[in-house]
Amino acid sequence: MITPEISWIAIFPELLLALGAAGVLLVEVQWKPDKSVLGTIAAGSVVFAAAFTVLQWVDASDAVEAGAVGDLVAFSGMVLMDGMAIFGRFVILAVTGFGIMAGWRYIESLGRRSAEAIALVLLASAGFSIMVASNNLVMMFLGLEVGSIALYVLAGMSRERVRSDEAAIKYFLLGSFASAVFIYGVALLYAGTGQFEVLAIRQFLSDTLLLSPAVALIGTALVIVGLGFKVSAAPFHSWAPDVYQGAPSGLVGYMAAIAKIAGFVAIARILLTGLSEFELNWLPIVAGIAALSMLLGSMVALVQGDVRRMLAYSGVAHAGFIMTGVVGASTSGILFYLAVYALQLVGAFAVVSAVSGPANAGSEIDDYRGLSTRSPMLALSFAVILLGMAGLPLTSGFIAKFGVFASAWSTGYEWLVIVAVLASVIAFAFYLRIIVVMFMTDDEGDDLPVPGTLRWVLGVAVVTTIVWGVLPGSLLRAATDALPL
Amino acid sequence: MVETLLFVVMALVAIAGAALVVLARNPVYSALGLLGTLLSVAVLYVVQLAHMVAAVQVIVYAGAVLTLFLFVIMLIGVDKDEPSRDETLPFQRWIVGGVAAVIVLFAAGLTLFGDFDWVPAASSDVLPEATNGTIEAIAEPLFTDWVLAFEATALLLTIAAAGAIALAHYRRREG
Incomplete structure (x- = not known):
C-alpha cells in the first residue's frame, strides 16, 4: 500500500x-x-498558530545549519518550510490578529452573522498562509482561491449598503478573472517546462537549454498579470479603490494587507526562485509595472477626496515600491517592506473605522477636520502611520523603501529608483494633506471615543513604525534570514 | 486522421456553443449552447484518453452545474419580451472585440507557424498506458502526492457554506 x-x-x-x-x-x-467567546476562540487559534510558527522557524534554521535542506520540503514537494514561507506566515498571522481586533466593533455589530465573519477571516488567512508556503503552483492557486473567495464574501458583508454589494461583485468578477489568468499561466508553465513545482521548474530551466521557450514565457507573463491583480499593481488596480471604499472599513485594512503579503511572497517565489533563468525576459516587464504603479498610484491619490480611495491608490503606489524589490531580487527587502506596510495598513484603516464608523462606506477627508482636538490620540497615531507610509526618515517606512531601492539600484535599474524617489516625493504631498486637515483646521464635530481594541492596534502600528525606524536591526535580521529555498 | 477530424468537428461545435452562450437573446438557449460546448470538450478529453476527466465533465458540468443554471434561469423567469437594452458602451464593445480578435488571430498564427516546445519533460517519462485516465491512475496520486491539495479544497467548501449564510442571512432577517 x-x-x-x-x-x-x-x-x-x-x-x-x-x-x-x-x-x-x-x-x-x-x-x-x-461574542467574546467567539473572539477568544479566534484569538486562541491565531496566537497558537503564531507561536507554532516560531517553533517552525527554529526547526527550519536548525535544518539549514545542519545542511538538511531536503527536510524543509513537505508533502512530496507541495509545500515548503523555508524562511520566506515562515516569515510570510508569521506576518499574515499578526495581520489576522490585529485585523480581527481592528474590525471587532464591526464584527460585533453583525449580530448573528458575526460567527461567519470571524470564520471567513480565519479561513482567508489559512488560505493565504498556505499560499506563501506553496512550492507546487497548483497548491499555490488553491491557497489563493481559498483566501480570495473568503475576501470576496467579506467585502460584501454589509448588505444594507449598496456600495458593499458593488464592492463584492466587482472584487468577485475581476478577482475570478485574474485567478483564471493565473491558472492559465500555471498551465502554460507546466506545458513549457513539464513541472508544477517551483524548485523543479528552476532545476529544469537551469539544466535544459530551451531553444524556443515561448510557451513558458507566455505562462510567465500570465502569472505576473494574475498575481499583479491580487497585489493591485497598475495597470491591474482598477478594482482596488471601489473595494477599499465599499467594503466594511473595520475589515478593509486586513483584506488589503493580507492579499498584498501573500501575493508578493508568491511573486517572489515564482519569479526569483522558479523563473530566475528567465530574468532577462521578465525584469523589464516587472520594472515597467513597478514604475507605472508608483507614478499612477501616487499621482491619482493626490486628487482623491476620500481617505479610503486615497489609501487604495497609495496601496497601488506601495505595490510599485515593493515591485522594485522584486526587480532588485531582494527577498529580504520585500519581506521587510511587507511586514512594515501591512501593520501600517491595518493601523490606518483602524483610524478610518474609528472616524467614520465601522460599517460606513467612504470616508470623506472633511470628516478628519480638527481631529487633533476631537481625539488627539487618534490624530497623532494616524499622523505617525501616514508619515511611516510616506517613508519619512526615522520611521520604518524609510528603512523599507531604502532597502528595496538600494537593491534595484545595485542590479542596474537606476532609472527605476529615480522614478521611485520621485513618486515617494509626490506621495508625501497627499499624506501631508491628511495631516494638515487633521491638525490645522478648526474643530468640527464631537469628540471621538476610541474603542479599547482599536487602541491596541493603533499602539502596535505606531510603536512598530517608530521602533523599526530607529532600530530596524531585529526585523532586518529576521528578514535577511528568511531565505527562500 | 480520425483524431484530427474529430478534433476539428468538436472544436467547431465547442466554439459555436460558446458563441451561442454570448449571442442568444433567450437565456435558455445560452444554457443549451453551454451544454454543447461542455459535451464537445468532453469528447475532446476522450480523444486524449482522459476517460475519467471526460466522465466527470459530463456528470458534474453538463449534469449538475448546467441543471443549476437552468433552475436559476427558470426561477428568475424567462421574459421573451425583454425590451431592447440601452447601449451604455457604444464603441468600447467594438474596441474590445477588435483587440480580442487580434489576440486570437495572433495566438492561432503562433500555434500554426510558431516553433514551440510543448511539454519537453513530462511527455518523455510518462507511460501512455499509465495515464489512460483510469480512476486508479487519478485516485492514487490524488491521495498520495496531492493529498494536501485535496484537503485544501475542503476549506473552499467550508467558505462556500459560511459565505452563503453570511450573505443570505441578512436579507432573510429583513423579510
Whole structure:
C-alpha cells in the first residue's frame, strides 16, 4: 500500500486556523454564546498558530545549519518550510490578529452573522498562509482561491449598503478573472517546462537549454498579470479603490494587507526562485509595472477626496515600491517592506473605522477636520502611520523603501529608483494633506471615543513604525534570514 | 486522421456553443449552447484518453452545474419580451472585440507557424498506458502526492457554506 507523505509540522498553523474557524461556527450553532467567546476562540487559534510558527522557524534554521535542506520540503514537494514561507506566515498571522481586533466593533455589530465573519477571516488567512508556503503552483492557486473567495464574501458583508454589494461583485468578477489568468499561466508553465513545482521548474530551466521557450514565457507573463491583480499593481488596480471604499472599513485594512503579503511572497517565489533563468525576459516587464504603479498610484491619490480611495491608490503606489524589490531580487527587502506596510495598513484603516464608523462606506477627508482636538490620540497615531507610509526618515517606512531601492539600484535599474524617489516625493504631498486637515483646521464635530481594541492596534502600528525606524536591526535580521529555498 | 477530424468537428461545435452562450437573446438557449460546448470538450478529453476527466465533465458540468443554471434561469423567469437594452458602451464593445480578435488571430498564427516546445519533460517519462485516465491512475496520486491539495479544497467548501449564510442571512432577517 502506498502511503502519502504527511508532515504535520509544515501545515500546523493552517490547521489551527481551520480548526479555529470550524470551532467558531460549531460553537455558535450549538450554544449561541456571547461574542467574546467567539473572539477568544479566534484569538486562541491565531496566537497558537503564531507561536507554532516560531517553533517552525527554529526547526527550519536548525535544518539549514545542519545542511538538511531536503527536510524543509513537505508533502512530496507541495509545500515548503523555508524562511520566506515562515516569515510570510508569521506576518499574515499578526495581520489576522490585529485585523480581527481592528474590525471587532464591526464584527460585533453583525449580530448573528458575526460567527461567519470571524470564520471567513480565519479561513482567508489559512488560505493565504498556505499560499506563501506553496512550492507546487497548483497548491499555490488553491491557497489563493481559498483566501480570495473568503475576501470576496467579506467585502460584501454589509448588505444594507449598496456600495458593499458593488464592492463584492466587482472584487468577485475581476478577482475570478485574474485567478483564471493565473491558472492559465500555471498551465502554460507546466506545458513549457513539464513541472508544477517551483524548485523543479528552476532545476529544469537551469539544466535544459530551451531553444524556443515561448510557451513558458507566455505562462510567465500570465502569472505576473494574475498575481499583479491580487497585489493591485497598475495597470491591474482598477478594482482596488471601489473595494477599499465599499467594503466594511473595520475589515478593509486586513483584506488589503493580507492579499498584498501573500501575493508578493508568491511573486517572489515564482519569479526569483522558479523563473530566475528567465530574468532577462521578465525584469523589464516587472520594472515597467513597478514604475507605472508608483507614478499612477501616487499621482491619482493626490486628487482623491476620500481617505479610503486615497489609501487604495497609495496601496497601488506601495505595490510599485515593493515591485522594485522584486526587480532588485531582494527577498529580504520585500519581506521587510511587507511586514512594515501591512501593520501600517491595518493601523490606518483602524483610524478610518474609528472616524467614520465601522460599517460606513467612504470616508470623506472633511470628516478628519480638527481631529487633533476631537481625539488627539487618534490624530497623532494616524499622523505617525501616514508619515511611516510616506517613508519619512526615522520611521520604518524609510528603512523599507531604502532597502528595496538600494537593491534595484545595485542590479542596474537606476532609472527605476529615480522614478521611485520621485513618486515617494509626490506621495508625501497627499499624506501631508491628511495631516494638515487633521491638525490645522478648526474643530468640527464631537469628540471621538476610541474603542479599547482599536487602541491596541493603533499602539502596535505606531510603536512598530517608530521602533523599526530607529532600530530596524531585529526585523532586518529576521528578514535577511528568511531565505527562500 | 480520425483524431484530427474529430478534433476539428468538436472544436467547431465547442466554439459555436460558446458563441451561442454570448449571442442568444433567450437565456435558455445560452444554457443549451453551454451544454454543447461542455459535451464537445468532453469528447475532446476522450480523444486524449482522459476517460475519467471526460466522465466527470459530463456528470458534474453538463449534469449538475448546467441543471443549476437552468433552475436559476427558470426561477428568475424567462421574459421573451425583454425590451431592447440601452447601449451604455457604444464603441468600447467594438474596441474590445477588435483587440480580442487580434489576440486570437495572433495566438492561432503562433500555434500554426510558431516553433514551440510543448511539454519537453513530462511527455518523455510518462507511460501512455499509465495515464489512460483510469480512476486508479487519478485516485492514487490524488491521495498520495496531492493529498494536501485535496484537503485544501475542503476549506473552499467550508467558505462556500459560511459565505452563503453570511450573505443570505441578512436579507432573510429583513423579510
